[in-house]
Amino acid sequence: MSAVAAAAPRTTVRPVARRRLRPARTVLQAFLAVMTVAWLFPLFWAIYSSLRPYSDTVLHGYVSWPSNGLSFVNYQNVWTQADIPYFYLNTLVIVVPGVILTLLLASMVAFCCTQFSWKFNLIVLMLFTAGNLLPPQVIILPLYWVYLNTPIAMLGSIDIGRFSFALFSDNNLLYDQYIGIILIHVVFQTGFATFVLSNYMKTITKEITESALVDGANVLRIWWSVILPLCRPALAAMATLVFTFMYNDFFWALVLLKSGDKRPITSALNNLAGEFLINNNLIAAGALLACIPPIIVFILLQKHFVAGLTLGSTKG
Amino acid sequence: MANTTTGLAPARAPKAPEAGALVATSRKRRYTLLTRHDKILIALMVGVPLTLDLLLIWGPTLASIGFSFTNWDGIGPITGENFVGFKNYQFMFTGYTLFWPAFFHNLIWLAWLTFIATPLGMFFAVLLDREMRGTRIYQSVFFLPVVLSLVVVGFIWELQFAPTEGFINNAFGLVKSGKLIDWLGNPRINLFAILTATSWRHVGYIMILYLAGLKSVDPSLREAARVDGASEVQTFFSVVLPVMAPINVIIVVVTAIEALRAFDIAFIINQGKNGLELLSILIYNNSLSEASLVGFGSAIAVILLVISLGPIILFLSRTMRTLA
Numbered sequence: 001m002s003a004v005a006a007a008a009p010r011t012t013v014r015p016v017a018r019r020r021l022r023p024a025r026t027v028l029q030a031f032l033a034v035m036t037v038a039w040l041f042p043l044f045w046a047i048y049s050s051l052r053p054y055s056d057t058v059l060h061g062y063v064s065w066p067s068n069g070l071s072f073v074n075y076q077n078v079w080t081q082a083d084i085p086y087f088y089l090n091t092l093v094i095v096v097p098g099v100i101l102t103l104l105l106a107s108m109v110a111f112c113c114t115q116f117s118w119k120f121n122l123i124v125l126m127l128f129t130a131g132n133l134l135p136p137q138v139i140i141l142p143l144y145w146v147y148l149n150t151p152i153a154m155l156g157s158i159d160i161g162r163f164s165f166a167l168f169s170d171n172n173l174l175y176d177q178y179i180g181i182i183l184i185h186v187v188f189q190t191g192f193a194t195f196v197l198s199n200y201m202k203t204i205t206k207e208i209t210e211s212a213l214v215d216g217a218n219v220l221r222i223w224w225s226v227i228l229p230l231c232r233p234a235l236a237a238m239a240t241l242v243f244t245f246m247y248n249d250f251f252w253a254l255v256l257l258k259s260g261d262k263r264p265i266t267s268a269l270n271n272l273a274g275e276f277l278i279n280n281n282l283i284a285a286g287a288l289l290a291c292i293p294p295i296i297v298f299i300l301l302q303k304h305f306v307a308g309l310t311l312g313s314t315k316g
Numbered sequence: 317m318a319n320t321t322t323g324l325a326p327a328r329a330p331k332a333p334e335a336g337a338l339v340a341t342s343r344k345r346r347y348t349l350l351t352r353h354d355k356i357l358i359a360l361m362v363g364v365p366l367t368l369d370l371l372l373i374w375g376p377t378l379a380s381i382g383f384s385f386t387n388w389d390g391i392g393p394i395t396g397e398n399f400v401g402f403k404n405y406q407f408m409f410t411g412y413t414l415f416w417p418a419f420f421h422n423l424i425w426l427a428w429l430t431f432i433a434t435p436l437g438m439f440f441a442v443l444l445d446r447e448m449r450g451t452r453i454y455q456s457v458f459f460l461p462v463v464l465s466l467v468v469v470g471f472i473w474e475l476q477f478a479p480t481e482g483f484i485n486n487a488f489g490l491v492k493s494g495k496l497i498d499w500l501g502n503p504r505i506n507l508f509a510i511l512t513a514t515s516w517r518h519v520g521y522i523m524i525l526y527l528a529g530l531k532s533v534d535p536s537l538r539e540a541a542r543v544d545g546a547s548e549v550q551t552f553f554s555v556v557l558p559v560m561a562p563i564n565v566i567i568v569v570v571t572a573i574e575a576l577r578a579f580d581i582a583f584i585i586n587q588g589k590n591g592l593e594l595l596s597i598l599i600y601n602n603s604l605s606e607a608s609l610v611g612f613g614s615a616i617a618v619i620l621l622v623i624s625l626g627p628i629i630l631f632l633s634r635t636m637r638t639l640a
Contacts, residue, residue, distance in 0.1 A: 028448070029450075031443075032454050035454075035458075036453075036458075039457050039458055039460070039516070040457060040460075042472050042475070045472075045483055046471075046475055049475055057481070061481075061486060062481045062482070062483065062486060063486035063487055105365040105368075108361040108362070109361070109366070111361070112361050116358065118358075122636060124362060126632055127366070127369060127370075127374065129632065129635070129636075130628050130631075130632060131369055131373040133569075133573055133631060134377065134624060135576050135577040135596060135620055135621075135624055136577070136579075137579065137595075137596040137600065137617060138377060138620050139373060139380065139617075140376075140599065141376075141379075141390075141604070141613055141614055141617060142375070142376035142614075143376045145379075145390065146371070146375075146376065183368075183372070184372060186368075187365075187372045188373070190369065191369065191373070194365075195635075213349040218351075218354055218357060219350070220357050223361070248463075248467075249465075250466065250579075250580045250583075250584075251580065254583075255604055266465045266467050266468070269467055270467060273584075283471060283474075284472075284475060287467075287471040287472060290465070290468055291464050291465075294464055294465070297463060298460060298463045302456070305463065306459070306528070309521075309525060
């Protein structure tokens with residue numbers, strides 16, 4: 001094809017190119033359509049399996065048409081047998097304070113490092129950024145030791161039905177505690193959020209901070225009432241992203257929590273798979289229930305999520 | 317990359333005049349507007365998060381290096397007797413049969429992401445950047461797995477790969493003919509099975525990052541290239557790609573870090589055994605689950621740390637120039 005284009009006189013190159021574009025477009029569209037189907041298929045298959053009663057698949061195999069129709073019976077079973085609502089609550093208790101604290105701490109550091117010039121601000125930013133890039137397994141052994149050896153006060157607990165949130169610990173340690181998990185999430189994600197928020201805040205002119213200082217506001221006030229409102233889009237993006245990171249975490253909960261009843265849903269899912277080893281339909285239903293919150297985020301807040309990812313990259 | 321340049325727009329005064337002084341800078345004036353009270357507040361606002369970061373991230377990083385020279389089992393205090401020099405490293409490189417397989421699995425992981433998943437994500441981004449019909453739908457579809465946890469991704473793909481119940485073996489009639497392929501159990505292929513599952517997520521991630529980069533390329537550059545008679549492929553490789561250098565670095569770093577961090581999905585499938593050994597999983601298995609060889613696990617952690625420093629330093633050197 002290129003030989004034809006090269007041989008053609010210069011004046012005719014353009015129309016040829018335009019005509020050539022059409023089949024190319026069709027090929028592209030077809031390629032993308034095939035890829036889309038390939039991409040959606042695993043998810044579709046999980047949904048399909050989860051909607052089929054176990055007996056049906058045992059009888060006819062998984063790759064078969066449903067003989068007794070589809071039902072939500074697997075969802076009902078896994079919801080009650082695996083106690084899904086309880087694990088959702090565990091996740092909620094970890095992720096909500098985690099996200100809020102991360103945003104507060106990260107925005108403070110980013111504010112101080114971008115709005116004022118001092119000797120070590122670059123080094124501080126580097127420490128936070130690099131810390132987030134380390135594989136968690138590099139720090140886990142000493143961290144585990146720290147968690148087993150940090151005394152934490154036991155000041156009773158907040159009990160809601162079966163659910164009990166210890167203030168601040170129920171074994172005098174950070175290990176196997178909600179606050180322990182919240183703490184490592186906050187510290188680890190603060191690194192990332194600081195980097196992204198600094199990228200955003202450096203575009204805010206320092207004169208705003210300066211004139212607020214001249215007007216007699218203190219730095220805490222400027223951070224809270226002047227800079228944070230200006231960063232609303234970045235904060236929304238970060239909240240969405242950090243929520244998803246914390247929600248999807250598996251490793252920290254695996255190592256730093258021992259009690260099964262404190263596990264967030266993502267790592268509880270792994271135990272579920274051990275319990276219902278053969279019933280793939282039930283496991284599929286459980287896995288899909290665990291993806292509902294991130295999928296809601298995906299549908300409602302996709303823009304923020306993407307903005308969060310790209311804020312961290314395109315401004316680098 | 318338009319952002320990179322606008323990011324520098326606020327006038328930056330030269331470095332603070334006094335060492336360590338907190339100074340609000342502007343174009344002309346260079347005296348401090350901060351009261352002592354303000355300086356204390358700033359010290360706290362940076363100091364509290366920084367202390368936590370040092371105690372829970374960097375302290376443990378250094379401690380890992382220290383532990384790696386001991387035979388400590390995690391119980392009781394460490395004394396001089398625990399010090400064993402380079403013995404852990406010696407054993408790891410020469411006696412421990414799982415180290416090199418794990419090391420090469422990480423390497424294969426990196427190679428797979430670098431040469432297959434990442435280019436595919438970039439290719440999707442380039443295609444979807446062309447404003448064709450349905451772009452948004454395609455974007456959403458490829459992006460969807462990115463929000464899912466690797467645990468869920470593992471379960472979803474188990475339904476594809478399971479030997480007798482899985483879709484793939486059934487769809488290709490391997491179950492009926494009795495020639496089952498044990499995608500997740502056969503140590504010669506299971507790594508590639510989970511890499512496929514990982515890529516399902518990684519491709520969308522790279523696509524989104526790259527698409528953002530492409531959107532920020534000045535359209536007049538491409539226009540100029542087209543007027544000069546460059547083909548689309550030429551334009552991409554000689555004009556767009558060089559302009560995107562900063563984001564290319566990010567993509568290299570993201571890909572490398574993902575390959576080094578790989579843990580969840582291999583752990584979900586079979587606790588990282590039988591063909592799925594990875595450095596991260598060896599640390600966990602040796603020191604936290606099956607044994608408590610903290611010293612030996614730390615030596616593996618140090619190897620992982622040293623490898624990670626490559627992409628980390630690359631990332632810092634590229635990004636910190638424009639920051640602060």
